[in-house]
Amino acid sequence: MTTYFLLFYHFFKTGLFSIGGGLATLPFLYNISDVTGWYTYDELANMLAVSESTPGAIGINMATYVGYTVGGVPGTLLATLSEVAPGIVVILIIARFLDRFRGSRIVDSAFYGLRPASVGLIASIGITVGRIVLLNAGWTAADGLAALLNYKSLILAVLVLAGTIRFKNLNPIVFIAISAAAGILFSF
Amino acid sequence: MKELLRLYLTFAKIGLFTIGGGYAMLPIIQREIVQDRGWATNEEIIDYFAIGQCTPGLIAVNTSTFIGQKRAGIPGGIIATLGFITPSLIIISIVAALLRNFAEEPVILHAFAGIRVCVMVLIITACMRMWKSSVIDVPTFVIFAAVFLLAAFTSITPVIPILAAGVLGVVIRKIFGRGERK
Numbered sequence: 037m038t039t040y041f042l043l044f045y046h047f048f049k050t051g052l053f054s055i056g057g058g059l060a061t062l063p064f065l066y067n068i069s070d071v072t073g074w075y076t077y078d079e080l081a082n083m084l085a086v087s088e089s090t091p092g093a094i095g096i097n098m099a100t101y102v103g104y105t106v107g108g109v110p111g112t113l114l115a116t117l118s119e120v121a122p123g124i125v126v127i128l129i130i131a132r133f134l135d136r137f138r139g140s141r142i143v144d145s146a147f148y149g150l151r152p153a154s155v156g157l158i159a160s161i162g163i164t165v166g167r168i169v170l171l172n173a174g175w176t177a178a179d180g181l182a183a184l185l186n187y188k189s190l191i192l193a194v195l196v197l198a199g200t201i202r203f204k205n206l207n208p209i210v211f212i213a214i215s216a217a218a219g220i221l222f223s224f
Numbered sequence: 225m226k227e228l229l230r231l232y233l234t235f236a237k238i239g240l241f242t243i244g245g246g247y248a249m250l251p252i253i254q255r256e257i258v259q260d261r262g263w264a265t266n267e268e269i270i271d272y273f274a275i276g277q278c279t280p281g282l283i284a285v286n287t288s289t290f291i292g293q294k295r296a297g298i299p300g301g302i303i304a305t306l307g308f309i310t311p312s313l314i315i316i317s318i319v320a321a322l323l324r325n326f327a328e329e330p331v332i333l334h335a336f337a338g339i340r341v342c343v344m345v346l347i348i349t350a351c352m353r354m355w356k357s358s359v360i361d362v363p364t365f366v367i368f369a370a371v372f373l374l375a376a377f378t379s380i381t382p383v384i385p386i387l388a389a390g391v392l393g394v395v396i397r398k399i400f401g402r403g404e405r406k
Binding site: 116224 | 249280285302336341370375
C-alpha cells in the first residue's frame with residue numbers, strides 16, 4: 037500500500053514540476069531512483085530507449101514503464117494518471133480563462149510574441165533530432181568531412197521531404213511506415 | 225456521449241502514431257485535428273503548444289486537454305487526455321512484460337532509425353506550415369530567431385524564452401502598434 041502511495045506522490049510531483057517536454061521529467065526520474073531504489077540508472081537508460089522508440093509521448097511511456105516495474109499493471113495506471121493529473125487541472129483552468137479573454141488586446145498581443153517563440157522552439161527540436169539522425173556518432177576530425185554525414189539518412193530525409201511537399205494530403209502515418217520499412221531494408 | 229467517444233478514439237489514434245517526444249505529435253495533430261476534423265485552427269494549435277511549454281505537465285498532455293476542453297468542456301479535456309495515454313499504457317505494459325531487451329533487437333533498431341529520419345522531416349514541414357501564421361513581420365522574425373538559437377545551442381529551460389516572448393509581444397505592440405489583426 038505504501039508503495040502505491042509513494043508511486044502516486046512521486047509521479048504527481050513529477051507532473052506538477054516538470055515544465056516542457058517529456059525529457060524534462062528525466063531529472064525527477066533520476067531523483068526517484070535515488071530516493072526509493074526502485075530501479076538503477078542503467079535500467080532507466082533502457083526504459084528511455086524503449087520509450088523513445090515506441091508509440092506515445094516519452095514522458096507518458098517512462099511513467100508507465102516505471103509504474104510497471106514497481107507495481108505491475110496497477111502501477112502503470114497509478115504512475116501515469118498521477119503524472120498527467122496536474123497538467124489536466126492546470127490546463128482546464130487556463131482554458132476557461134483563455135476563452136473569456138480571447139480577443140482581448142493584451143492576450144492577443146501576448147500571443148503575437150508567443151507564436152514565433154513556439155515555432156522557434158519546435159524548429160530547434162528539429163535541429164536536435166537532425167544532429168542525431170544526419171551526423172555519424174563518434175565522428176572525429178581525423179575521419180575527414182566526407183565521413184561526417186550519414187548518407188543513408190540524408191537520402192531518406194530528402195525523399196521524405198520531397199514526398200511531403202508533393203503529396204500534401206497524404207497522412208504522415210504513411211511516411212512513418214515507409215521510413216520504418218526503409219530502415220529495416222537498408223539497415224540504418 | 226458520442227462526441228466524447230469520438231474525442232477518445234481520435235486522441236488514441238494520435239497517441240498511437242506519436243513516436244518520440246510530444247513534438248512528434250504536431251504533424252499528426254495538424255492532420256487529424258486541423259485538416260480532417262476542423263476542431264481547431266493551426267494558430268490555436270501553436271497557442272496550445274506555446275502554453276504547454278510554460279505550464280506544468282507534458283506538452284502532449286496539455287495539448288490534448290486543450291483541444292478536448294474546446295470540443296466538449298471539462299469531460300472533453302479529461303477524455304481526450306485519457307485517449308492519448310491509452311496506447312502508451314497498453315504497449316509499454318506489454319513491452320515491459322515480454323521483451324526486456326526489446327530495444328536491442330536489430331530489426332527494431334533499424335526500423336526506428338528510419339522513423340527518426342521521418343520524424344525530423346515531419347517536424348520541419350510542420351514548422352513551415354506554422355511559419356506563415358506566426359512569423360509575420362520583423363519583430364516576430366527576431367523573436368523566432370532568438371528563441372531558436374537559444375534552444376538549439378544552449379541548455380536553457382524553454383520557460384524563460386517563452387515567457388519573455390509573451391511579454392515582448394505586449395510591449396512591441398504597445399510601442400509600435402504592429403501586427404494588429406485586421
